[in-house]
Structures are given as structure tokens and as C-alpha cells.
Amino acid sequence: MITERTIVFVLYAQAVILDLAGPMQAFTIANEELARRGQPAHYRLLTAGMQDGAVTTSAGLRVLVDYAFDDPALADGCDTVLVVGGPGIDQAVLTAGFLDWLRQQERRVPRLGSVCSGAFALAEAGVLDGRPATTHWSRASELASRYPAIRVQSDRLHTYGHGAEDDAHVFTSAGITAGIDLALALIEDDLGPSMALAVARRLVMFLRRPGGQAQCSAFLAPDLERAPRLAGLLEWLPSVLGQSLTLEQMAEQAGMTPRTFSRVFAQQVGESPGRYLERLRVEAARQMVQSGTSSLAMVARCCGFGHPETLRRAFHRHLGVSPQDYAARFGLSRAG
Template sequence: MNKSGSDTETKNIVLLVLPQVQLLDIAGPCDVFTSANRFMVNDHLYSGYKIHLVSGTSEKILYSSSGMPIMCSHTIYDINFPVDTLLVGGTDLTVLDNINTDIYRFLQNISGNVRRMGSVCTGAFVLAEAGLLKGKQVTTHWKFADILQKSYPDLTVNVNPFYIRDQQIYSSGGVTSGMDLALAMLEEDFGKPTASEVARHLVLYLRRPGIQPQFGNSLPDYDMMSPFVKEVRDLLKNKLGEAVTIEDMAEKMNMSVRNFSRVFLKESGLTPGRFLEKMRMDQAKNMLEYTDMSIDMIADQCGFGSSVSLRRLFLKHITLSPSQYRKSFKGE
């Protein structure tokens, strides 16, 4: 296979489908590229894209996480055309535990013959396991960013952007971020006017404002925490409005401050103080979404001391003020 990339030739896009893939991980980018084809044909500009759904198994029919069947034209065992761009769709991490290792060999073998390779959502775990993300800056769904970083310390996870390009490797965040990535690739290939036209047609931002953490919790889900971290969290959850020190936490766990700090950092990846701050952030988000309490009162009850401190942390971590967050996410 030879790398393709001429503006005038049809670019073969492979969307790699895994068992239990989230349908939008595949359908979103597919709609961006096929919509681009329609506009380019109408304008008599370019040949555009040819999209291929390729199964990551020996079966051409796979089922999405919603139960809908996906008919693939090829499998990883019978691709017989040059590939310009390959995107790996995401799936549940438990599925990846049982995936056929042939998929990693396939990705390793094809990586030198494609112009670019990327991932949507948890598809980054597949590229990482194949050894293709070493030394790269990548992103994934905000919920799984910490797991990706801990599992593959030789890469750098940046959870903020909806997508990242690092040389020929592209990665995108959760689910709909695959459409943000596809639009960026379209703009890269055929220019901003075509990408803008497709974005308007699909009722999307060409470049979505904001960052991923606006949409999720600062901390991982409770069931992803170790028993030790869960115990500390349970001790803290009703004390967020109080002045809590590391000494207080260590005493409650019957540990020295030094040993407690060491064990907590190892188990959670965060210092105790940072963990407490994130707990307070998540509680403040929850109260902004589901209560009508004033921002001053929320700041006090979450232990921030003042609305100024709360505002400063919101702007730092999610680029929205508390009032902007409430307006965007309360659903009024």
C-alpha cells in the first residue's frame, strides 16, 4: 500500500468497527465525510472520500452497544485497497480485555502506509495497546482519561480538547467528539469553506467552544476507585463545607500523615488536597445544576470560602464561570 493524499484523488477512509462499538463513534464521522462528498460533487470540486466500515474481527456483521447490527464491507483480514485515513471507534473497556490480538498486529502493519490514523473515544486504548501512541499527546473520553494515562505512562493524556493532532496521530474525546475530529480532517483536506458548509448542514460548530471537562465529573466514577480511596471519599462527602486538613484525613484512617499521603497518591493518582478540591468542584457542579441556591451559598457549603474562589477554580478547570455553567447545564 502507498500513502495517499492527493487533493484530486478519492481518499479511502477506514472506520474500524469493534464489537459493542458506540454507534455514534462510527456514524458521526461517517456522516461528516459523506456529507462532504455531496457538497463537493455539487460544486464539481474533488472526488472526495470513500468510506469503508472494516470489522476488527473475522465477522462482517457486528453489533453496536445499542444492539443495532453494523454491516462491514471488509474485515482486518481482507483489506485490498490503499488506506488514506483510519479511525478506530470506541467500545466498552471490558470488550477490549477480550479482543483478538490480531487487531494490534493489523494496526502496526498498516500504520506506516496510511497518511493519518486516529481514534474516537476509547478507541485510543486500542492504538495505545498497539504501541502507536508512545510519546504522543492524546485525548479520550473524559471519564477514562485517568485510566488511559495510568495504563500507558509513555503517552501524555490531555483531557481538555475535543480532539488532538500529534503529527500523523489524531485522537478525539467522548462520542460526538468524533464529529469534531472529522470536521477538522475535512478542513485540513479540502479547506474551511467546505468544512463550514458541512458543519452548517449537520447543525454543528466547525470548532466547538469549551473543553471536555465541562461535561463530566472532576473525579472518576465511584466504582472505579480503589477500596482505600472509596473509604476516604465516604469520610469526606459530608464534610466538604468544613475546613479539612490532610492531618484530619490521616487521623481518620489511623495513619501517619506521610504514609497516608504516599498511599493515597499511589491509589488515586492525586494528592489528598487535590482530591478534596475535585470533590468540592463536583459538588458545586451538582448544586448549580439541581438547586436554585445562590452562588455565594454554594461556595460556602462546598468549602470554597467565597464565590471569588469558586469562580477562579471554575474558570481554571472548565473555562466557564459558575453562572455560565448553571445557564448551560441546568436545562432551564
């Protein structure tokens, strides 16, 4: 087993501090747990910025980085590079030499990853092409449209692993706290499941959270600028979710034949009308379940599912959890 791993966190102006501090704290706790067992630290943690000096994060906290990203000393014994996310990522990728440096890291280090919107730096460098990737749910569709060679999986908490759909060399994680999920996966791979569980317990969180980030996403808001021919329909649909809607009814509301409607809808919205309608119903049901003011039978009727079992299956398809589990985790009171 490798006795020490150097993990470098790459940040920049307007990076999200939790993308750095969350995973860093998880690795630090792993070192503390090792010390309690009389073993040496496994992780050496470093920070790198676009240049030397202090970096001001999106929260206003200033971080004094250990190195500039292109400092030759940074490459010595580096095992893992993690690019954090934040609103400054789009400006950071314009830094001279940064994308070339990321391409070099992909060839040099055993593990190259990102937290949240840090995936856009890896995408711009081309190292995610042909690979599965995720990012914060609010930017997942943008990642997919800007970089069609990437297999975007918007509901994943992270894409690190050894399965057919995962990658232990280049990987990404979803929004903000999902960086801690990624860190736990790395710790489990490095030090075993018992250590990862010990760290998760110290952090008071799941070792592997059930479901994906879709269970945290906001209510579906139609992008009317991208779907101008469907604006009236998309604004009308949330008001009639309890009704039994057919393709023909939706096409009539949009003023098109069913065949033209299906084609235009797929082009402008990016999915079929039926898939969109079900997602809209799940989002409405999710909000009702979270409020805890209605029984599941009432939620199913109001949102167009008819029966609680149909609602349960739709929840599992889109959110990865049952309505009961969602209510227990996120509800303001217990759902019936």
C-alpha cells in the same frame, strides 16, 4: 490539494454505532457541501470489520462491512484509518493479526486515529507510546495505568493537530460525540475552515467546543478497593465540603500523621489531597450549577470556595469554562 481521501472506519462486535455514524455523517455532509458548490466529493468512506459480513453493534444495529481489515484490497489509496470505540474493543484486540495490521497502518497511512475507547487498540499495538492521547473520561485513568508510556490527556476532546502537544499522524478522540469534533478538525485541515464551519452548522454544533470532556463527567466516586486505608476519609469528604479543611484535619480523619497521609493518598488515589479535594468541590458545584436552583454565591459557600471568583477560577482550571457558561450550556434553568 489531495482530490480524494479514502477513510476507513474499523469496527467490531459491540462497537458503538455513534462512533461510526457521527464522524461518517460529518464527512458525508462535507461531500454534499462540495457538490452544492459544483466540486467533486473529497471523501470516500469505507468500513472494515474483524472479518467479512455483518457486525452487530452495542445498540443492536447490524452493519455490513465493506472489507475485512486484512483484505489486501483495503490498502489501495487509503489515507485515514479510524478505529471506533465500544465495549467490544477489549475482545477485538485479541483478533489474530489485528494489532500487527494497526502497526503496519501506522507506517503506511498518513493518518491513524481512534474514536473513544478505540484508543485501547492503538495503545495495545504500541503506536501511542510517547504520544498524547485521550479516550472516554470513564476509561482515561485505566488507559494511563495500563499504558504508562502514553501521555494521557483526559480532558481533551481530541489530540489531532499540528501543535507541540498534538499529532497529525496518530491521534485519538474522547467519548462518542467527540468523534464528530475530531471529524470537523480533519475536515478543517483538509478543506479549510469555511467548509468545516458549514458542516458544523449543518450538524447544529460548535466548530470547536469550548472546554473539554471534564464538563460532562460524572460526580467523583472514590475507588475504595484501590484506597482501602482511605475508605473512611473518602466517604466522609463529600459531607463536609462547605468547611475549611486542612491537610492536618484530613490526616486526623484518616488516622495518620500528615506526612504519612500525603504519601498514602498520592499512592492510592494518584494525586495530592488538595487536588482531589478541589476536584470534589468542583464536581459538587457543577451539579448545583446544573440544577439552577442556587445563586453562584450560594454554590461557592456550600462547596467550600467561599467566593464566586474563587469558584470561577476553579471551574476554568478543571472544566475549561466559567460557571455561567456551564449553566447556559447544561443547566436545567438559569443560574443566578
